[in-house]
Amino acid sequence: MKKLVDAIKNLLIGLGITAKHFPRKHITLQYPDERWPMPERSRGVVVLLSDKETGELNCTACLLCMRSCPTAAIRIEFEKDEKGKRSLKQFHVDNTLCCYCGLCEEACPTLAIQLTPDFEYCTGDILKLVAEKEDLLVDHGGKNRQYNFYRYAGITTALGGKGTHVDESQPVKIRSNLP
Numbered sequence: 001m002k003k004l005v006d007a008i009k010n011l012l013i014g015l016g017i018t019a020k021h022f023p024r025k026h027i028t029l030q031y032p033d034e035r036w037p038m039p040e041r042s043r044g045v046v047v048l049l050s051d052k053e054t055g056e057l058n059c060t061a062c063l064l065c066m067r068s069c070p071t072a073a074i075r076i077e078f079e080k081d082e083k084g085k086r087s088l089k090q091f092h093v094d095n096t097l098c099c100y101c102g103l104c105e106e107a108c109p110t111l112a113i114q115l116t117p118d119f120e121y122c123t124g125d126i127l128k129l130v131a132e133k134e135d136l137l138v139d140h141g142g143k144n145r146q147y148n149f150y151r152y153a154g155i156t157t158a159l160g161g162k163g164t165h166v167d168e169s170q171p172v173k174i175r176s177n178l179p
């Protein structure tokens with residue numbers, strides 16, 4: 001008898017909670033028909049950015065992202081021209097290994113590699129989750145559309161000499177600081 005009373009009591013408690021929440025605004029979304037707007041800085045799928053004006057890839061093949069990746073999800077191949085300047089040959093990101101830690105974008109000096117809010121790329125075909133360079137290119141500017149390493153870099157480029165780039169001071173003459 002006691003068990004029956006407890007069961008009815010628990011049932012009524014449950015119904016009471018349901019009745020209390022019924023008139024409230026629903027917070028469950030009917031995905032995929034409805035979606036939360038993802039925060040701009042959320043870390044989803046990895047992309048590679050190119051310069052907004054020239055279309056040139058921002059990546060300088062410095063390998064810092066590859067070396068900072070804790071899961072070895074990035075693999076880069078590059079070649080050098082006669083002056084020793086590197087250019088990107090291949091760039092692979094294995095999305096089955098990526099844990100969205102963001103260390104690659106933290107390490108990148110040119111903001112070329114970025115994590116975007118896009119998270120909808122699941123598939124049953126595991127090979128499709130290995131993104132090649134062509135798959136990583138996007139037509140938007142990522143988190144900072146205006147940034148181009150070569151305009152801020154403190155190096156001589158076709159766009160200007162040292163100290164003439166955007167917000168840049170003249171280089172410090174180290175010897176002048178010596179006692």
Ligand code: SF4
Pocket residue numbers: 046068069070071072073074093097098099100101102103104105115
């Ligand atoms: S987000 Fe983390 S795990 Fe994914 S590619 Fe970048 S460094 Fe590697």
Ligand code: SF4
Pocket residue numbers: 058059060061062063064065066076107108109110111112113
């Ligand atoms: S850290 Fe940036 S510039 Fe260096 S290889 Fe990676 S994406 Fe390219």
